[in-house]
Amino acid sequence: MSLLKRLSESPDERPDAVRVSGTALSGVELLRCATAVADRVHGLDRVAIEATPTMETVVGVVGALLAGVAVVPVPADAGAMERAHMFRDSGAAALLAPKGAGEAEGSGPPVVPVDLALRSDRTRPEPDPERAALILYTSGTTGAPKGVVISRRSIAACLDALADAWAWTPDDLLVHGLPLFHVHGLVLGVLGPLRHGSRLDHVGRPQPARYAAAGGTMYFGVPTVWSRVAAAPESARALRGARLLVSGSAALPAAVFADLAELTGHRIVERYGMTETLITVSARADGPRLPGTVGVRLPGVRTRLVDERGGPVPADGEAMGELLVAGPTLFSGYLNRPDADAASTTGDGWFRTGDVATIGPDGSHRIVGRASTDLIKSGGYRIGAGEIEDALLAHPGVREAAVIGVPDPDLGQRVTAYVVADGVTGPDLIEFVARNLAVHKRPRAVHLLDALPRNALGKVQKKLLGQGARRDDATETSH
Ligand code: MCA
Ligand code: AMP
Numbered sequence: 001m002s003l004l005k006r007l008s009e010s011p012d013e014r015p016d017a018v019r020v021s022g023t024a025l026s027g028v029e030l031l032r033c034a035t036a037v038a039d040r041v042h043g044l045d046r047v048a049i050e051a052t053p054t055m056e057t058v059v060g061v062v063g064a065l066l067a068g069v070a071v072v073p074v075p076a077d078a079g080a081m082e083r084a085h086m087f088r089d090s091g092a093a094a095l096l097a098p099k100g101a102g103e104a105e106g107s108g109p110p111v112v113p114v115d116l117a118l119r120s121d122r123t124r125p126e127p128d129p130e131r132a133a134l135i136l137y138t139s140g141t142t143g144a145p146k147g148v149v150i151s152r153r154s155i156a157a158c159l160d161a162l163a164d165a166w167a168w169t170p171d172d173l174l175v176h177g178l179p180l181f182h183v184h185g186l187v188l189g190v191l192g193p194l195r196h197g198s199r200l201d202h203v204g205r206p207q208p209a210r211y212a213a214a215g216g217t218m219y220f221g222v223p224t225v226w227s228r229v230a231a232a233p234e235s236a237r238a239l240r241g242a243r244l245l246v247s248g249s250a251a252l253p254a255a256v257f258a259d260l261a262e263l264t265g266h267r268i269v270e271r272y273g274m275t276e277t278l279i280t281v282s283a284r285a286d287g288p289r290l291p292g293t294v295g296v297r298l299p300g301v302r303t304r305l306v307d308e309r310g311g312p313v314p315a316d317g318e319a320m321g322e323l324l325v326a327g328p329t330l331f332s333g334y335l336n337r338p339d340a341d342a343a344s345t346t347g348d349g350w351f352r353t354g355d356v357a358t359i360g361p362d363g364s365h366r367i368v369g370r371a372s373t374d375l376i377k378s379g380g381y382r383i384g385a386g387e388i389e390d391a392l393l394a395h396p397g398v399r400e401a402a403v404i405g406v407p408d409p410d411l412g413q414r415v416t417a418y419v420v421a422d423g424v425t426g427p428d429l430i431e432f433v434a435r436n437l438a439v440h441k442r443p444r445a446v447h448l449l450d451a452l453p454r455n456a457l458g459k460v461q462k463k464l465l466g467q468g469a470r471r472d473d474a475t476e477t478s479h
Contacts, residue, residue: 004066005197006170012170012197014027018194019200020057021053023116032120038122045091047060047072047094049074059114063096063114083108085145089336095109142386162282165271167244169197170198177206198217208228215241219239220246229260248270278329280327282294282298284296288364296362301329305320305358388437392417404462416446420451421448
Protein backbone atom coordinates (compact mmCIF):
# COMPACT_ATOMS: atom_id res chain seq x y z
CA MET A 1 0.00 0.00 0.00
CA SER A 2 1.26 3.49 -0.79
CA LEU A 3 2.31 5.70 2.10
CA LEU A 4 0.08 8.48 0.76
CA LYS A 5 -2.61 5.97 -0.14
CA ARG A 6 -5.52 8.15 -1.18
CA LEU A 7 -3.39 10.75 -2.94
CA SER A 8 -1.48 8.11 -4.90
CA GLU A 9 -4.34 5.71 -5.61
CA SER A 10 -7.49 7.83 -5.89
CA PRO A 11 -6.57 11.51 -5.77
CA ASP A 12 -9.31 13.95 -4.82
CA GLU A 13 -10.69 15.95 -7.74
CA ARG A 14 -12.17 18.70 -5.58
CA PRO A 15 -10.28 21.93 -6.40
CA ASP A 16 -9.80 22.73 -2.72
CA ALA A 17 -8.72 19.28 -1.54
CA VAL A 18 -5.56 20.77 -0.08
CA ARG A 19 -5.31 24.42 0.91
CA VAL A 20 -2.19 25.90 2.50
CA SER A 21 -2.04 29.55 3.53
CA GLY A 22 -4.72 30.35 0.96
CA THR A 23 -3.29 28.41 -2.02
CA ALA A 24 -5.51 25.48 -3.04
CA LEU A 25 -4.92 22.45 -5.25
CA SER A 26 -6.97 19.38 -6.05
CA GLY A 27 -5.42 16.07 -5.09
CA VAL A 28 -4.95 15.34 -8.79
CA GLU A 29 -2.96 18.54 -9.37
CA LEU A 30 -1.00 18.17 -6.13
CA LEU A 31 0.06 14.69 -7.22
CA ARG A 32 1.18 15.95 -10.67
CA CYS A 33 3.00 18.91 -9.14
CA ALA A 34 4.74 16.73 -6.56
CA THR A 35 5.67 14.21 -9.25
CA ALA A 36 7.60 16.99 -11.01
CA VAL A 37 9.61 17.40 -7.78
CA ALA A 38 10.05 13.61 -7.56
CA ASP A 39 11.52 13.67 -11.08
CA ARG A 40 14.13 16.22 -9.89
CA VAL A 41 15.19 14.53 -6.65
CA HIS A 42 14.83 10.88 -7.63
CA GLY A 43 17.99 8.92 -6.79
CA LEU A 44 19.08 11.18 -3.93
CA ASP A 45 19.24 9.80 -0.42
CA ARG A 46 18.04 12.85 1.56
CA VAL A 47 16.89 16.36 0.80
CA ALA A 48 16.34 19.27 3.14
CA ILE A 49 13.33 21.53 2.71
CA GLU A 50 12.58 25.07 3.85
CA ALA A 51 9.56 24.12 5.95
CA THR A 52 7.52 27.30 5.64
CA PRO A 53 3.73 27.00 5.95
CA THR A 54 3.26 27.03 2.17
CA MET A 55 1.94 24.83 -0.60
CA GLU A 56 5.53 24.58 -1.87
CA THR A 57 6.49 22.77 1.35
CA VAL A 58 3.64 20.29 0.93
CA VAL A 59 4.50 19.72 -2.74
CA GLY A 60 8.21 19.37 -1.94
CA VAL A 61 7.67 16.87 0.88
CA VAL A 62 5.21 14.82 -1.17
CA GLY A 63 7.54 14.88 -4.19
CA ALA A 64 10.46 13.57 -2.17
CA LEU A 65 8.30 10.88 -0.56
CA LEU A 66 7.00 9.75 -3.96
CA ALA A 67 10.63 9.31 -5.04
CA GLY A 68 11.59 7.46 -1.83
CA VAL A 69 13.90 10.30 -0.75
CA ALA A 70 14.06 11.16 2.97
CA VAL A 71 13.04 14.70 3.89
CA VAL A 72 14.83 16.90 6.43
CA PRO A 73 12.47 19.80 7.25
CA VAL A 74 14.34 22.94 8.24
CA PRO A 75 12.30 25.09 10.64
CA ALA A 76 11.10 28.25 8.97
CA ASP A 77 12.69 30.38 11.69
CA ALA A 78 15.90 28.35 12.16
CA GLY A 79 18.98 30.47 12.76
CA ALA A 80 22.45 30.16 11.28
CA MET A 81 23.91 27.70 13.80
CA GLU A 82 20.91 25.42 13.70
CA ARG A 83 20.74 25.36 9.90
CA ALA A 84 24.46 24.62 9.59
CA HIS A 85 24.14 21.74 12.05
CA MET A 86 21.16 20.21 10.24
CA PHE A 87 22.81 20.44 6.82
CA ARG A 88 26.10 19.02 8.04
CA ASP A 89 24.66 16.25 10.21
CA SER A 90 22.03 15.08 7.71
CA GLY A 91 24.26 15.29 4.66
CA ALA A 92 21.25 16.48 2.66
CA ALA A 93 22.19 16.56 -1.03
CA ALA A 94 19.78 19.35 -1.96
CA LEU A 95 17.59 22.00 -0.40
CA LEU A 96 14.04 22.29 -1.69
CA ALA A 97 12.79 25.88 -1.54
CA PRO A 98 9.96 27.80 -3.19
CA LYS A 99 10.88 28.97 -6.68
CA GLY A 100 12.23 32.49 -6.57
CA ALA A 101 12.72 32.50 -2.80
CA GLY A 102 16.51 32.55 -3.14
CA GLU A 103 18.65 30.74 -0.65
CA ALA A 104 19.06 32.23 2.78
CA GLU A 105 22.65 33.24 3.46
CA GLY A 106 25.00 30.50 4.51
CA SER A 107 26.46 27.54 2.75
CA GLY A 108 23.68 25.01 2.44
CA PRO A 109 23.33 22.32 -0.22
CA PRO A 110 22.37 23.30 -3.77
CA VAL A 111 18.83 24.64 -4.03
CA VAL A 112 16.22 22.75 -6.04
CA PRO A 113 13.29 25.10 -6.64
CA VAL A 114 9.74 23.90 -6.05
CA ASP A 115 7.70 25.40 -8.87
CA LEU A 116 3.91 25.09 -8.51
CA ALA A 117 3.57 25.62 -12.27
CA LEU A 118 5.37 22.39 -13.17
CA ARG A 119 3.54 19.07 -13.68
CA SER A 120 4.60 15.49 -14.41
CA ASP A 121 2.57 12.33 -14.98
CA ARG A 122 5.36 9.82 -14.52
CA THR A 123 4.52 6.93 -12.22
CA ARG A 124 7.04 5.07 -10.07
CA PRO A 125 6.84 2.01 -7.82
CA GLU A 126 6.11 2.50 -4.12
CA PRO A 127 9.43 2.73 -2.22
CA ASP A 128 10.37 0.12 0.40
CA PRO A 129 8.38 0.82 3.60
CA GLU A 130 11.56 0.46 5.66
CA ARG A 131 13.12 3.45 3.94
CA ALA A 132 13.42 6.67 5.90
CA ALA A 133 10.62 9.12 5.16
CA LEU A 134 11.63 11.94 7.47
CA ILE A 135 14.59 13.04 9.54
CA LEU A 136 13.27 15.43 12.18
CA TYR A 137 15.71 17.36 14.35
CA THR A 138 14.72 17.43 17.97
CA SER A 139 16.30 18.61 21.20
CA GLY A 140 17.69 16.45 23.96
CA THR A 141 18.65 17.69 27.40
CA THR A 142 22.17 18.54 26.22
CA GLY A 143 23.96 19.28 22.99
CA ALA A 144 22.79 20.02 19.49
CA PRO A 145 19.48 18.59 18.21
CA LYS A 146 19.52 14.97 17.07
CA GLY A 147 18.12 13.73 13.76
CA VAL A 148 15.23 11.35 14.42
CA VAL A 149 14.95 8.91 11.51
CA ILE A 150 11.33 7.94 10.87
CA SER A 151 10.45 5.20 8.42
CA ARG A 152 7.57 5.14 5.97
CA ARG A 153 6.23 2.09 7.78
CA SER A 154 6.09 3.90 11.15
CA ILE A 155 4.23 6.84 9.67
CA ALA A 156 1.70 4.56 7.98
CA ALA A 157 1.17 2.62 11.23
CA CYS A 158 0.63 5.81 13.23
CA LEU A 159 -1.76 7.37 10.74
CA ASP A 160 -3.82 4.19 10.45
CA ALA A 161 -4.04 3.89 14.22
CA LEU A 162 -5.22 7.50 14.44
CA ALA A 163 -7.84 6.95 11.75
CA ASP A 164 -9.17 4.12 13.87
CA ALA A 165 -9.12 6.16 17.10
CA TRP A 166 -10.59 9.33 15.63
CA ALA A 167 -12.89 7.81 12.93
CA TRP A 168 -10.95 9.92 10.40
CA THR A 169 -12.47 9.56 6.91
CA PRO A 170 -12.47 11.25 3.48
CA ASP A 171 -15.55 13.17 4.64
CA ASP A 172 -13.43 15.17 7.08
CA LEU A 173 -11.99 18.62 6.54
CA LEU A 174 -8.92 18.94 8.77
CA VAL A 175 -8.04 22.48 9.84
CA HIS A 176 -4.86 23.59 11.62
CA GLY A 177 -2.04 26.11 11.35
CA LEU A 178 0.85 24.23 12.94
CA PRO A 179 4.46 24.37 11.80
CA LEU A 180 5.41 21.93 9.04
CA PHE A 181 8.69 20.79 10.60
CA HIS A 182 7.35 18.59 13.40
CA VAL A 183 5.31 15.42 13.69
CA HIS A 184 2.18 17.27 14.75
CA GLY A 185 1.82 19.65 11.81
CA LEU A 186 3.60 17.62 9.13
CA VAL A 187 2.89 13.94 9.80
CA LEU A 188 -0.56 14.17 11.36
CA GLY A 189 -1.49 17.48 9.78
CA VAL A 190 -0.38 16.92 6.16
CA LEU A 191 0.48 13.28 5.52
CA GLY A 192 -2.66 12.25 7.46
CA PRO A 193 -5.11 13.90 5.06
CA LEU A 194 -3.13 12.63 2.05
CA ARG A 195 -3.22 9.04 3.35
CA HIS A 196 -6.84 9.11 4.46
CA GLY A 197 -8.29 11.33 1.74
CA SER A 198 -9.76 14.04 3.95
CA ARG A 199 -9.48 17.64 2.81
CA LEU A 200 -6.91 19.88 4.49
CA ASP A 201 -7.02 23.59 5.21
CA HIS A 202 -3.71 24.76 6.69
CA VAL A 203 -4.50 28.29 7.77
CA GLY A 204 -0.88 29.53 7.91
CA ARG A 205 -0.78 30.40 11.61
CA PRO A 206 -2.87 28.75 14.35
CA GLN A 207 -4.89 31.85 15.17
CA PRO A 208 -8.39 31.50 16.67
CA ALA A 209 -10.10 33.68 14.06
CA ARG A 210 -8.57 31.63 11.24
CA TYR A 211 -9.71 28.38 12.85
CA ALA A 212 -13.20 29.84 13.25
CA ALA A 213 -13.44 30.94 9.62
CA ALA A 214 -12.36 27.59 8.17
CA GLY A 215 -15.48 25.52 8.95
CA GLY A 216 -13.61 22.24 9.51
CA THR A 217 -14.82 18.94 10.90
CA MET A 218 -11.56 18.18 12.71
CA TYR A 219 -9.13 20.67 14.31
CA PHE A 220 -5.58 20.16 15.60
CA GLY A 221 -3.79 22.42 18.07
CA VAL A 222 -1.19 22.52 20.80
CA PRO A 223 -2.42 23.63 24.26
CA THR A 224 -1.22 27.21 23.68
CA VAL A 225 -3.47 27.37 20.61
CA TRP A 226 -6.45 25.93 22.50
CA SER A 227 -5.92 28.32 25.36
CA ARG A 228 -5.92 31.22 22.90
CA VAL A 229 -9.10 29.85 21.29
CA ALA A 230 -10.74 29.61 24.71
CA ALA A 231 -9.80 33.25 25.30
CA ALA A 232 -11.57 34.26 22.07
CA PRO A 233 -15.15 33.13 22.81
CA GLU A 234 -16.60 34.19 19.48
CA SER A 235 -14.05 32.11 17.56
CA ALA A 236 -14.47 29.24 19.98
CA ARG A 237 -18.24 29.15 19.49
CA ALA A 238 -17.71 28.90 15.72
CA LEU A 239 -16.17 25.45 16.30
CA ARG A 240 -19.48 24.02 17.55
CA GLY A 241 -20.16 22.51 14.12
CA ALA A 242 -16.93 20.51 14.13
CA ARG A 243 -16.77 16.77 14.76
CA LEU A 244 -13.53 16.53 16.76
CA LEU A 245 -11.11 18.95 18.43
CA VAL A 246 -7.70 17.40 19.15
CA SER A 247 -4.95 18.65 21.46
CA GLY A 248 -1.41 17.36 21.80
CA SER A 249 2.34 18.07 22.09
CA ALA A 250 2.07 19.25 25.71
CA ALA A 251 -0.30 18.99 28.66
CA LEU A 252 -3.69 20.63 28.18
CA PRO A 253 -4.67 22.57 31.31
CA ALA A 254 -7.93 21.33 32.85
CA ALA A 255 -9.31 24.88 32.84
CA VAL A 256 -8.85 25.14 29.07
CA PHE A 257 -10.57 21.76 28.65
CA ALA A 258 -13.52 23.04 30.71
CA ASP A 259 -13.73 26.42 28.96
CA LEU A 260 -13.69 24.80 25.55
CA ALA A 261 -16.33 22.27 26.56
CA GLU A 262 -18.61 25.14 27.49
CA LEU A 263 -17.87 27.35 24.48
CA THR A 264 -17.65 24.73 21.73
CA GLY A 265 -19.76 21.91 23.13
CA HIS A 266 -16.76 19.59 22.60
CA ARG A 267 -14.79 17.63 25.12
CA ILE A 268 -11.40 17.93 23.51
CA VAL A 269 -9.59 14.74 22.51
CA GLU A 270 -6.08 14.64 23.99
CA ARG A 271 -3.35 12.50 22.59
CA TYR A 272 0.26 11.88 23.56
CA GLY A 273 3.38 11.21 21.55
CA MET A 274 6.95 12.08 20.80
CA THR A 275 8.99 12.71 17.70
CA GLU A 276 10.75 9.38 18.33
CA THR A 277 7.59 7.33 18.87
CA LEU A 278 4.99 9.26 16.87
CA ILE A 279 1.57 9.21 18.52
CA THR A 280 1.14 6.27 20.86
CA VAL A 281 -1.74 7.08 23.21
CA SER A 282 -5.00 8.91 22.53
CA ALA A 283 -8.54 9.45 23.66
CA ARG A 284 -10.90 7.89 21.15
CA ALA A 285 -13.73 9.53 19.24
CA ASP A 286 -16.03 6.86 20.68
CA GLY A 287 -14.48 6.80 24.14
CA PRO A 288 -14.23 8.88 27.31
CA ARG A 289 -12.33 12.16 27.27
CA LEU A 290 -11.22 13.19 30.72
CA PRO A 291 -9.23 16.33 31.51
CA GLY A 292 -5.71 15.46 32.65
CA THR A 293 -5.64 12.13 30.84
CA VAL A 294 -4.26 11.44 27.37
CA GLY A 295 -6.30 8.33 26.62
CA VAL A 296 -5.51 4.73 25.82
CA ARG A 297 -2.89 2.88 23.76
CA LEU A 298 -3.38 3.14 20.01
CA PRO A 299 -3.86 -0.20 18.22
CA GLY A 300 -0.56 -2.09 18.07
CA VAL A 301 1.17 0.08 20.71
CA ARG A 302 2.43 -1.31 24.03
CA THR A 303 3.21 0.81 27.09
CA ARG A 304 4.48 0.09 30.60
CA LEU A 305 5.85 1.93 33.61
CA VAL A 306 9.20 1.37 35.29
CA ASP A 307 10.85 2.70 38.42
CA GLU A 308 14.31 4.26 38.57
CA ARG A 309 16.01 0.85 38.50
CA GLY A 310 13.90 -0.43 35.61
CA GLY A 311 11.61 -2.50 37.84
CA PRO A 312 7.89 -2.76 37.07
CA VAL A 313 5.41 -0.19 38.40
CA PRO A 314 1.77 -1.30 38.71
CA ALA A 315 -0.85 0.08 36.33
CA ASP A 316 -3.20 1.03 39.18
CA GLY A 317 -3.84 4.63 38.22
CA GLU A 318 -1.85 5.85 41.24
CA ALA A 319 1.73 4.64 41.02
CA MET A 320 4.03 6.82 38.93
CA GLY A 321 6.85 5.55 36.77
CA GLU A 322 8.76 6.35 33.64
CA LEU A 323 6.65 5.55 30.59
CA LEU A 324 8.19 3.07 28.15
CA VAL A 325 6.61 2.47 24.77
CA ALA A 326 7.00 -0.15 22.04
CA GLY A 327 5.26 -0.96 18.79
CA PRO A 328 5.12 -0.20 15.07
CA THR A 329 5.22 3.58 15.34
CA LEU A 330 8.72 3.78 16.81
CA PHE A 331 11.54 5.59 14.98
CA SER A 332 14.46 3.76 13.36
CA GLY A 333 17.16 5.49 15.44
CA TYR A 334 19.02 8.76 15.81
CA LEU A 335 21.14 9.75 12.83
CA ASN A 336 24.87 9.29 13.50
CA ARG A 337 24.21 8.79 17.21
CA PRO A 338 24.51 5.13 18.29
CA ASP A 339 25.27 6.42 21.82
CA ALA A 340 21.89 8.14 21.98
CA ASP A 341 20.17 5.04 20.53
CA ALA A 342 21.65 2.92 23.30
CA ALA A 343 20.70 5.41 26.01
CA SER A 344 17.10 5.75 24.87
CA THR A 345 16.13 2.10 24.46
CA THR A 346 16.06 -0.93 26.73
CA GLY A 347 17.67 -3.29 24.26
CA ASP A 348 14.48 -5.32 23.85
CA GLY A 349 12.50 -2.84 21.82
CA TRP A 350 11.20 -0.44 24.47
CA PHE A 351 11.79 3.29 24.10
CA ARG A 352 12.33 5.35 27.25
CA THR A 353 10.16 8.42 26.86
CA GLY A 354 11.55 10.32 29.86
CA ASP A 355 7.95 11.17 30.77
CA VAL A 356 6.56 10.24 34.16
CA ALA A 357 3.07 8.77 33.96
CA THR A 358 0.38 6.69 35.59
CA ILE A 359 -1.66 4.02 33.81
CA GLY A 360 -5.10 3.13 35.15
CA PRO A 361 -6.65 -0.35 35.29
CA ASP A 362 -8.84 0.81 32.37
CA GLY A 363 -5.71 1.57 30.32
CA SER A 364 -6.06 5.31 30.65
CA HIS A 365 -2.76 7.24 30.76
CA ARG A 366 -1.94 10.37 32.71
CA ILE A 367 1.30 12.27 31.99
CA VAL A 368 2.49 13.63 35.31
CA GLY A 369 5.71 15.36 34.28
CA ARG A 370 9.17 14.75 32.91
CA ALA A 371 12.01 12.87 34.54
CA SER A 372 14.44 15.66 33.54
CA THR A 373 13.82 19.37 34.03
CA ASP A 374 16.24 20.04 31.18
CA LEU A 375 13.67 19.38 28.48
CA ILE A 376 11.37 22.37 28.27
CA LYS A 377 7.99 22.46 26.50
CA SER A 378 7.09 25.95 25.38
CA GLY A 379 4.18 26.56 23.04
CA GLY A 380 4.31 22.83 22.26
CA TYR A 381 7.94 23.08 21.13
CA ARG A 382 10.50 20.80 22.77
CA ILE A 383 13.52 22.86 23.75
CA GLY A 384 16.66 21.46 25.35
CA ALA A 385 18.09 23.58 28.16
CA GLY A 386 21.60 22.49 27.15
CA GLU A 387 21.22 23.70 23.59
CA ILE A 388 20.16 27.15 24.75
CA GLU A 389 22.95 27.27 27.34
CA ASP A 390 25.48 26.38 24.61
CA ALA A 391 24.06 29.10 22.39
CA LEU A 392 24.31 31.67 25.19
CA LEU A 393 27.88 30.60 26.02
CA ALA A 394 28.82 31.17 22.37
CA HIS A 395 28.31 34.90 23.02
CA PRO A 396 31.71 36.43 23.90
CA GLY A 397 30.24 38.37 26.86
CA VAL A 398 28.72 35.35 28.59
CA ARG A 399 30.73 33.50 31.23
CA GLU A 400 28.10 31.16 32.67
CA ALA A 401 24.56 30.25 31.68
CA ALA A 402 21.75 28.09 33.04
CA VAL A 403 18.34 27.71 31.42
CA ILE A 404 15.10 26.47 32.95
CA GLY A 405 11.41 26.33 32.04
CA VAL A 406 9.20 28.51 34.22
CA PRO A 407 5.42 27.90 34.34
CA ASP A 408 3.61 30.21 31.93
CA PRO A 409 -0.16 30.54 31.47
CA ASP A 410 0.08 30.94 27.68
CA LEU A 411 3.09 28.83 26.66
CA GLY A 412 2.96 26.13 29.33
CA GLN A 413 6.59 26.85 30.13
CA ARG A 414 8.65 29.94 29.41
CA VAL A 415 12.33 29.54 28.50
CA THR A 416 14.18 31.51 31.19
CA ALA A 417 17.93 32.10 31.23
CA TYR A 418 20.21 32.95 34.15
CA VAL A 419 23.57 34.26 33.01
CA VAL A 420 26.78 35.67 34.37
CA ALA A 421 27.96 38.10 31.74
CA ASP A 422 29.99 41.24 31.10
CA GLY A 423 28.89 44.20 29.01
CA VAL A 424 25.83 42.56 27.52
CA THR A 425 22.12 43.11 28.13
CA GLY A 426 19.21 40.69 28.33
CA PRO A 427 17.70 41.88 25.02
CA ASP A 428 21.10 41.38 23.32
CA LEU A 429 21.15 37.78 24.46
CA ILE A 430 17.55 37.09 23.46
CA GLU A 431 18.31 38.45 20.01
CA PHE A 432 21.54 36.43 19.85
CA VAL A 433 19.73 33.13 20.50
CA ALA A 434 16.85 33.99 18.15
CA ARG A 435 19.37 34.68 15.37
CA ASN A 436 21.55 31.62 15.88
CA LEU A 437 18.97 28.98 16.78
CA ALA A 438 15.27 29.49 16.13
CA VAL A 439 13.07 32.39 17.15
CA HIS A 440 10.82 30.02 19.11
CA LYS A 441 13.81 28.79 21.17
CA ARG A 442 14.78 32.25 22.40
CA PRO A 443 14.64 32.89 26.15
CA ARG A 444 11.56 34.91 27.01
CA ALA A 445 13.36 36.27 30.09
CA VAL A 446 17.04 36.74 30.94
CA HIS A 447 18.25 37.30 34.51
CA LEU A 448 21.78 38.60 35.04
CA LEU A 449 23.45 37.17 38.16
CA ASP A 450 26.81 37.64 39.87
CA ALA A 451 27.22 33.87 40.12
CA LEU A 452 25.14 30.77 39.47
CA PRO A 453 24.12 28.79 42.56
CA ARG A 454 26.29 25.66 42.67
CA ASN A 455 26.61 22.73 45.03
CA ALA A 456 29.86 21.55 46.63
CA LEU A 457 30.70 19.60 43.47
CA GLY A 458 30.31 22.70 41.34
CA LYS A 459 27.06 21.56 39.68
CA VAL A 460 24.52 24.30 39.00
CA GLN A 461 21.52 23.96 41.32
CA LYS A 462 18.72 24.78 38.96
CA LYS A 463 16.10 24.36 41.67
CA LEU A 464 17.51 27.44 43.39
CA LEU A 465 17.32 29.61 40.30
CA GLY A 466 14.64 32.22 40.64
CA GLN A 467 15.06 32.25 44.39
CA GLY A 468 18.61 33.66 44.58
CA ALA A 469 19.81 37.25 44.52
CA ARG A 470 19.74 39.03 41.20
CA ARG A 471 22.31 41.50 40.04
CA ASP A 472 19.72 43.53 38.18
CA ASP A 473 16.18 43.34 36.89
CA ALA A 474 15.18 40.68 34.47
CA THR A 475 14.59 41.40 30.83
CA GLU A 476 11.18 40.10 29.86
CA THR A 477 10.11 39.95 26.25
CA SER A 478 6.63 40.99 25.27
CA HIS A 479 5.43 37.36 24.96
C1 MCA B 1 9.61 37.94 18.75
N1 MCA B 1 9.63 37.65 17.45
C2 MCA B 1 10.91 37.64 17.09
C3 MCA B 1 11.69 37.93 18.22
N2 MCA B 1 10.85 38.13 19.22
N3 MCA B 1 11.47 37.44 15.92
C4 MCA B 1 12.81 37.51 15.84
N4 MCA B 1 13.61 37.76 16.89
C5 MCA B 1 13.10 38.00 18.09
N5 MCA B 1 13.90 38.26 19.10
C6 MCA B 1 8.44 37.40 16.63
C7 MCA B 1 8.38 36.16 15.81
O1 MCA B 1 9.09 36.27 14.61
C8 MCA B 1 6.90 36.06 15.50
O2 MCA B 1 6.56 36.99 14.52
C9 MCA B 1 6.31 36.52 16.79
O3 MCA B 1 7.33 37.21 17.49
C10 MCA B 1 5.75 35.42 17.65
O4 MCA B 1 6.68 34.42 17.79
P1 MCA B 1 6.56 33.39 18.95
O5 MCA B 1 6.53 34.13 20.22
O6 MCA B 1 7.60 32.35 18.79
O7 MCA B 1 5.19 32.71 18.62
P2 MCA B 1 3.90 32.59 19.45
O8 MCA B 1 2.81 33.40 18.87
O9 MCA B 1 4.15 32.76 20.91
O10 MCA B 1 3.65 31.08 19.15
C11 MCA B 1 2.71 30.32 19.75
C12 MCA B 1 2.39 29.13 18.85
C13 MCA B 1 3.70 28.41 18.54
C14 MCA B 1 1.75 29.65 17.59
C15 MCA B 1 1.44 28.24 19.60
O11 MCA B 1 4.37 28.16 19.75
C16 MCA B 1 3.49 27.15 17.74
O12 MCA B 1 3.24 27.17 16.55
N6 MCA B 1 3.64 25.98 18.39
C17 MCA B 1 3.47 24.69 17.79
C18 MCA B 1 4.59 23.80 18.16
C19 MCA B 1 4.41 22.41 17.56
O13 MCA B 1 3.83 22.21 16.53
N7 MCA B 1 4.94 21.43 18.27
C20 MCA B 1 4.80 20.07 17.89
C21 MCA B 1 6.01 19.33 18.35
P3 MCA B 1 5.44 36.75 13.43
O14 MCA B 1 4.17 36.56 14.21
O15 MCA B 1 5.43 38.00 12.64
O16 MCA B 1 5.87 35.56 12.67
S1 MCA B 1 5.53 17.95 19.23
C22 MCA B 1 5.22 16.70 18.16
O17 MCA B 1 5.28 16.83 16.98
C23 MCA B 1 4.73 15.45 18.93
C24 MCA B 1 4.92 14.19 18.24
C25 MCA B 1 3.32 15.67 19.39
O18 MCA B 1 2.93 15.11 20.41
O19 MCA B 1 2.61 16.41 18.70
P1 AMP C 1 8.23 16.26 20.87
O1 AMP C 1 9.22 15.22 20.55
O2 AMP C 1 8.57 17.63 20.50
O3 AMP C 1 6.97 15.85 20.31
O4 AMP C 1 8.00 16.26 22.42
C1 AMP C 1 7.52 15.10 23.05
C2 AMP C 1 7.12 15.42 24.44
O5 AMP C 1 5.98 16.25 24.46
C3 AMP C 1 6.73 14.22 25.24
O6 AMP C 1 7.85 13.51 25.71
C4 AMP C 1 5.90 14.84 26.34
O7 AMP C 1 6.72 15.35 27.35
C5 AMP C 1 5.23 15.99 25.63
N1 AMP C 1 3.83 15.70 25.25
C6 AMP C 1 3.34 15.38 24.04
N2 AMP C 1 2.00 15.23 24.10
C7 AMP C 1 1.64 15.46 25.37
C8 AMP C 1 0.39 15.46 26.08
N3 AMP C 1 -0.76 15.23 25.47
N4 AMP C 1 0.40 15.73 27.40
C9 AMP C 1 1.56 15.98 28.05
N5 AMP C 1 2.76 16.01 27.44
C10 AMP C 1 2.81 15.76 26.12
